[in-house]
Amino acid sequence: MKVARFWEKVGDKVSCRLCPHACLLGNGEWGKCGVRRAVGGRLVAEAYGRVVALAVDPIEKKPLFHFWPGSRVFSIALPGCNLSCQFCQNWEISQMKRGVGTWDGVPQVKPEQIVNEAIKRRCQGIAYTYTEPTVNFEFFFDVARIASKKGLYNVWVSNGMMNPKPVKEISEFVNAVNIDIKSFTDEFYRKICGGVGVKPVLRAIEEFHKNGVWVEITTLVIPELNDGEPEIKKIAEWVKRIDPSIPFHLSRFHPDYHLSGWAPTPEKTLLKLSEVARVAGLNYVYVSNMTGADGGQTRCPACGTPLLERRGFLITENRLSGANKCPKCGRVLEMMGKVIKGSGGSVI
Numbered sequence: 249m250k251v252a253r254f255w256e257k258v259g260d261k262v263s264c265r266l267c268p269h270a271c272l273l274g275n276g277e278w279g280k281c282g283v284r285r286a287v288g289g290r291l292v293a294e295a296y297g298r299v300v301a302l303a304v305d306p307i308e309k310k311p312l313f314h315f316w317p318g319s320r321v322f323s324i325a326l327p328g329c330n331l332s333c334q335f336c337q338n339w340e341i342s343q344m345k346r347g348v349g350t351w352d353g354v355p356q357v358k359p360e361q362i363v364n365e366a367i368k369r370r371c372q373g374i375a376y377t378y379t380e381p382t383v384n385f386e387f388f389f390d391v392a393r394i395a396s397k398k399g400l401y402n403v404w405v406s407n408g409m410m411n412p413k414p415v416k417e418i419s420e421f422v423n424a425v426n427i428d429i430k431s432f433t434d435e436f437y438r439k440i441c442g443g444v445g446v447k448p449v450l451r452a453i454e455e456f457h458k459n460g461v462w463v464e465i466t467t468l469v470i471p472e473l474n475d476g477e478p479e480i481k482k483i484a485e486w487v488k489r490i491d492p493s494i495p496f497h498l499s500r501f502h503p504d505y506h507l508s509g510w511a512p513t514p515e516k517t518l519l520k521l522s523e524v525a526r527v528a529g530l531n532y533v534y535v536s537n538m539t540g541a542d543g544g545q546t547r548c549p550a551c552g553t554p555l556l557e558r559r560g561f562l563i564t565e566n567r568l569s570g571a572n573k574c575p576k577c578g579r580v581l582e583m584m585g586k587v588i589k590g591s592g593g594s595v596i
């Protein structure tokens with residue numbers, strides 16, 4: 249049994265302080281995330297070490313386009329999430345609740361096994377992804393600490409529903425994050441995602457950025473729900489205030505889970521919104537899940553020269569000169585780590 253972190257006793261209950269839900273739990277009760285439970289006056293991280301998904305991915309799949317481009321990242325997931333988005337594409341594992349879906353029978357692995365496996369599979373780093381890493385903070389913190397010592401990078405792919413203290417602690421070992429801004433309205437977070445609002449997400453992004461962690465942002469654009477130009481403009485303007493060189497990914501929605509009868513996002517909507525974000529002042533805007541467009545190309549924000557070409561998630565061309573400079577105008581691109589051409593991962 250792994251005793252959880254970030255909780256306190258409130259009378260005969262325990263209050264979890266890991267995320268903004270602040271679940272107050274009586275003995276035996278589970279938090280909204282379905283993986284933390286009050287047991288005998290303590291909060292327990294019940295899913296510690298229960299890996300329900302793993303793969304070797306290209307880092308671009310997270311998506312991270314300016315952090316170790318082309319590198320192979322060992323991607324792992326434990327069950328659970330503190331949101332319940334109606335459009336979730338990983339709902340079988342993110343919404344896995346004990347007694348509904350279950351991780352009973354999933355073997356418990358040790359943090360060092362994950363790190364050793366990542367090294368064995370020739371990965372440059374580890375990603376905590378597919379479900380919400382925050383709700384299994386204890387396991388991922390333990391993995392990230394060991395990975396960091398062994399020279400691997402750590403990547404946190406999150407919905408941003410985290411309180412400032414855990415953000416600060418994980419920032420010590422996490423090198424890059426991709427955080428969703430699912431909408432700029434509290435109503436969307438509450439009605440569509442079962443969240444408490446957008447503010448905690450924005451606060452987490454600011455904290456990660458302040459702590460020196462490389463940040464990229466993703467918005468999944470869903471027809472009729474968050475595809476208005478004013479909303480995308482507000483998101484882009486907010487990101488610009490933090491840092492105009494934070495890469496912004498606009499991702500195309502495909503019908504899934506409770507929105508399986510919904511229409512996919514028209515590609516022209518994505519392209520139009522990407523222009524809105526550029527005009528708002530962002531240096532790097534990408535579109536993903538498209539069929540034909542070259543949304544994966546990285547251009548110099550000063551002169552427009554195409555510098556990194558991608559086919560799918562693969563880096564096919566790197567025209568950056570030393571120190572990530574544009575060879576035409578000399579602008580230094582915001583880019584962390586090495587660019588690895590023609591590498592990328594493969595699903596295992």
Ligand code: SF4
Pocket residue numbers: 264265266267268269270271278279280281282284330382383
């Ligand atoms: S992490 Fe889970 S238990 Fe803790 S407050 Fe959030 S939803 Fe509740």
